[in-house]
Amino acid sequence: MQLLESGEMYLETILVLSRKNPFVRSVDISAEMGFSKPSVSRAVGLLKDGGYIETDPAGHITLTAKGRKKAEQVYERHRVLSDMFRKLGVSPDTAEEDACKIEHIISDETFEAIKRHINKKE
Numbered sequence: 001m002q003l004l005e006s007g008e009m010y011l012e013t014i015l016v017l018s019r020k021n022p023f024v025r026s027v028d029i030s031a032e033m034g035f036s037k038p039s040v041s042r043a044v045g046l047l048k049d050g051g052y053i054e055t056d057p058a059g060h061i062t063l064t065a066k067g068r069k070k071a072e073q074v075y076e077r078h079r080v081l082s083d084m085f086r087k088l089g090v091s092p093d094t095a096e097e098d099a100c101k102i103e104h105i106i107s108d109e110t111f112e113a114i115k116r117h118i119n120k121k122e
Helices: 005-020 026-033 037-049 065-087 092-102 108-121
Strands: 053-055 061-063
Touching: 005 026, 005 037, 005 061, 005 065, 026 037, 037 053, 061 065, 065 092, 065 108
Parallel strands: none
Antiparallel strands: 053 061
């Protein structure tokens, strides 16, 4: 299953929520992302079918190893890019918004080059 940008956003949200809360439910994702419960339910079903998440009978959502790997990748890109943009003088809100867009389309090669450049500077 090819994961689209929206799927990556859901995985990233599940990762972030799981770091704040002992468990994640669809209603938590809905509140965090501002999406309707039916939209979240559909996405959860697709992510489950793709092997990215698992749900238990209580409705708790957990990332599989495959899902966690992808979520961590997207989240790292978000953090690195938004930090870099802020250091360049971009406002925090714009830095977050731009990082959120770019994190899904930037190539691995370009992202790794950015990380190497940042590490040389620090």
